[in-house]
Amino acid sequence: MNMPLNTSSIHTNDPIEQARYNMVEQQIRPWNVYDADVLELLHSLRREDFAPLAYRNLAFMDMEIPLHGTPEEGIRTGQCMLAPKIEARLLNDLQVRKHEKVLEIGAGSGYMAALLARCSAQVLALDIEPSLVEKARANLQRAGISNATVRQGDGSRDALPEGPFDVIVLSGSVSEVPQDLLAKLNDGGRLAAIVGDFPVMRMTIVQRKGPRFETTQPWDTTSPRLQGFSQPSTFKF
Known part of the structure; x- marks a missing residue:
């Protein structure tokens, strides 16, 4: 069993480290993130280095960070870093293990891919936007x-010969669980996605158990839409 994080040993004289400490203790830990390894990782991996320079001062705030343009554009296009507590709770609930192979859809700045990589054997991160692919690659290299x-691709339709995967993470919301991606899970594998329509969305975790799939929806949240995934028709006779 993981032991609680010893926060008394963390030096917080530096303003950046104080902000990081506050993020973990005031935003993330109260959101039922209890895994000590996850908490240590959030302290050690520099989130601010993955944020655009113009928004680096927002790296520890409880909000989505746009990866280009204004905050409104980031939310509209889905091209943003998720709020820190959502990234942390995802890691906490998925319990990614060192031998596992991970697929992330929506690489963005590369921060979630970096978190997943520290927990797993291998991560393949896709993004539909070429400029973000280059930024994510550079950020991961610096870290x-x-x-x-990181590869340019559309997670809603690419063949993905690297699969199957032990963990699939959708870093953004979709209207429904993508059934094609469930077929790319190993036995025992988990897919995590924020599913629903604003303002009602739920974190949805689907685990493959042989021919069966078990679904849980442990918490409510909202997130910008991932590009490429279809919307269900709202037409009615």
Whole structure:
């Protein structure tokens, strides 16, 4: 069993480290993030280095950070970093293990791929936007992450010969669980996605158990839409 994080040993004289400490203790831990390894990782991996320079001062705030343009544009296009507590709770609930292979859809800045890479054997992160692919690659290289690959691609339709995967993370919301992606899970594998329509969305975790799939929806949240995934028809006779 993981032991609680010893926060008394953390030095917080530096303003950046104080902000990081506050993020973990005031936003993340109260959101039922209890895994000590996850909490340590959030302290050690520099989130601010993955944020655009113009928004670096927002890296520890409880909000989505746009990866280009205004905050409104980031939310509209889905091209943003998720709020820190959502990223942390995802890691906490998925319990990614060192031998596992991970697929992330919506690489963005590369921060979630970096978190996943520190927990797993290998990460493949896809993004539909070429400029974000280049930024994510550069950020991961600077952070010394060597077991994460970022590729331009559309997670809603690409063949993904690297699969099957042990963990699939959708870093953004979709209207429904993508059934094609469930077929890319290993036995025992988990898919995590924020599912629903604003303002009602739920974190949805689907685990493959042989021919069956078990679904849980442990918490409510909202998130910008991932590009590429279809919307259900709202037409009615």
